[in-house]
Amino acid sequence: MLEQIINWFPEWARPFIMPMLTIAIVLQVNLGVCSYLILLERKLSAWMQDRIGPNRVGPWGLLQPLADMLKLLMKEDVIPGHVNKFLYVLAPGISVFTTMLAFAVVPFGPVPSNLSATDGQFPYIIAPGIDLGMVFIFAVGSLAVYGIILGGWASNNKYSALGAMRASAQVVSYEIPLGMSVIGLALLTGSMSIEKILLHQANAGIWGWNIWFQPLACVIFFAAAMAEAQRLPFDLSECEQELVGGWHTEYSGMKWALFFLGEYTHVITISFLTSILFFGGWHFPGIAESDSNYLGSTLVKMLVLMTKSFAFIVVIQMLRWTIPRFRFDQLMGLAWKVLIPLATLNVVCVMIVKQFHLNVWWLLPMSALLCLGAGLIGTQAKRPFLRRATPPVDKPHGHHAPAHAH
């Protein structure tokens, strides 16, 4: 049916129809899902804190997102007098644009293997066949921080500037473990393409999911990705108790909402990526195997992937009220002293297994051992690697020092 519709169009326009349709669907679904995820987050927060949560607009508060949207749209568009106008308006746009762009290479269903732009198959991905996959996402993700730092600097406000500084240091640090954690997957699969990593797991069955071989990488990826998205417990840059609102202190109305649209899109992308890279994507034993071809199997596969991603979104929202916010030095320490060495050792383990042609299952005890070792080092009273912060002692300086020692 889609093919006939495509054939109505002139020759030159045909390759653009399916991508345009996909982009339109993804954009609309994303906007709708984001607004209801915010309602879910508010309800979950209320439930975890023994409150009722929004329940006045519509049955069980289900129309609350519409009311919020109306309020944000009707609000006066305030641009304070002391800001750098161009960058102030540009920053929310960059934030939304980059996070949406990252979603372009994330498959949200079973991508057909013989895909061409004009034969009317729905591609289930905006940009199919990108060999770089993960590298593209990291490249676009590293641009996302420009939205925050420009917004913070252009606001001409000390709280905003402090939030932006924190965000930039945080994102630059957490990019490293994020990238390192998927190198193992690339080595195991032989490709950086997200579609290929998914297919590799789907063909291998449930015991071929990457979570069995790379559990440590999964945890590192998830933590680093949450830090990139500035979600609690890593939301140092908007830390309400210290910085009023952080980098978005001076923003209101729709511009403020755009920042949070960007953040939620980032959360959705992370959830999709985690379920695709480590939990087999649309594969589920019994109902969605790679050779299941019954009527509606495509829909089931898509629903499986959506369910997995939804589960991760809920986990991210529950983590918000489970782990308190880090202190800034703890945050940087976590990235540089824990995640980066662990990710490096994890890559070394994969390299050993690949080089000596060992069974892939050796990676499971290796990951457990690494995790255990890190835990042991972290909990020991006398830490060999992490020196405790001791208050600076007023030592006498210069040549008097040896005399005092005796």
Next chain:
Amino acid sequence: MEWTEENGLLLIPLGLGWLAVWLLMPSERKRPRILGGLAGLAAILIMQMMLLPPAGDLVRNALFFLFAAGSVISAALMITDRNPVYSALWFALVTLSVCGLFLLNSAPFLAAATIIVYAGAIIVTFLFVIMLAQQSGTIGNYDQQPLQPAMASLGAFILLGALLFTLQEWGHIGGPDASQHAMPGQFITVPVELQPNPLSQHPPDNPHEIGSLRVLGRSLFGDYLFAVELAGTVLLIATIGAIAIAPRRSQGTL
């Protein structure tokens, strides 16, 4: 005399470019900045005419000129902007445009890696600008004006001239596409046909694979292993040095 006939044309865009950058540089005296902008545009247009037209399809050519003009103009604005923060942002635009050129020439990994490396680096530059540069309203304007604008830009344009001259020589030999032999005063065309690296020990079997991750990895860790390892060692030494220089916790900082 033949040499000046062939290469004298090169001096026109270079001179105009130098004039443009010099006029656009921030200074205490009022300089006609509009004149500078016009000279810069003229330099770019003349340069564009001296390039052989790239032999691609319409979309490709349009994208090439978009990215090329974007990178050159952003680079000029980066040097001449009064505000160091804007300079850092123009630098980001230069990087993005150059990455667009990489993508056009089938080097997607190079483009992505450049963005990853430079996006972080520019953020750090941004922090340094905020920390170290004098904000407006403070005493003195040492950050707002260059020390040797004329000589510095002259030196840069002499370097650019040398580069263009070498490219022109290459164009006369025939370059990648001997059929389009360069006329006097014209430069080589932008190569559209992809060719595997002639020096490679493991050329890709499939011409579609040129520029892919697999071929790039083979080339880096096969043909250029020594250079890669050397660069890695240098970076490792720099990292160790940074840690060695940094003050210890017991000494009261960090």
